[in-house]
Amino acid sequence: MLKIKIKTFLCALVLTLSCIGAPACEMLLPPISGASSQENSSSKDNVSIGGNSSSSGKNEVSSEETVVPPADIESGDLSIHFLELGNQYTGDCTLIKAGNTEVLIDAGSRKGSAATIVPYIQEYCTDGVLEYVIATHADQDHIAGFVGTSTAKGVFDSFVCETVIDYPLTNKDTVIRKDYEAKRNAEVALGAKHYTALECWNNENGASRSYTLGEGITMNFLYQKFYENKTSDENDYSVCMLLTQGANNYLFTGDLEERGEESLVENNNLPKCVLYKGGHHGSPTSSTEELLSVIQPEIVCVCCCCGSSEYTSNVANQFPSQAFVDRVATYTDKVYVTTVISADGKKGESMNGNIVVSCIDGEVRVNCSANNTLFKDTEWFKKNRTMPTAWLD
16 A cells, blocks of 8 residues: 655755765765764774864874775665764664665664654655664664654654564563554554564565565575574564675674574574674674674674763773674774764764765775774774774784
């Protein structure tokens, strides 16, 4: 059934693509609402395409980009956006754009984050239709933005969401979970399809294990045992998805923890991955060696408010944790982080900002809205983390 919604927003101008002086077009990113840019020291390891200086002249901010050598593939253009959330709270929101198809994975971190993430999505989803929406699990920092507030309409009220895929199980009996499911069910009543990740894996009730997003681009739902087995750890209910684009693979595991990652590896033939969204915001209990040794990521993007004491006062375990850094360092130093806590601990500031990983004509690039400084080269890292041996060279 054709679903029609009256939109209350005006779509922003379609982003301009420029191909001047670079082998692939760079996306001009929109400004971030609700977060200010932190000064970072420049990275020396990226492929240089130019540089900017801060207005004070004290620190140079890198505008260099990371380039991964082209894969031998033929497929459509792809961009993956890791969004800032407009506040000092950690959460996830990832937009995938494959041609004219958009996929949104999660919408954290608070209901008010809708004021930041919805306008960003509108810049890219110019027809107002999200073909796929995925809610990995029922924690607030992954679903609150779907709901929104009385003054900042959430994702479900701002877009036509054609297919919603979410968690098969949850232990949550919270207001935000009930609000999310009420908004989701209202969307279904208007014509959206709703499946769980387990239904996708089993190819049942109209769901599919694999969806074609564009030319040569598929979205593949993976299996892990906590889709159908109870656990005390809500994070292990996370929906897991592998995006494939010819020879390039991109892995998304929500907040999956050690036991969930073990099951993920056991039950799927996971490939090496160009991109991995750092599990559970760079927690010490995710991104285990068992998983990393299989996927061997080239680029890792972490969605968090770096250094926030929201979950722990132990600096070593604050996102992204020292344990996470030590494990990932074996495989890559191309680690990017969206947001960092301000010096007074009261707001979020841009570390890399909105992180965009794009693949155009087979070449994978990273461009960020604030700067492209690698995590290891930031001032925060130098003050709060121990440099792994693998990153000393």
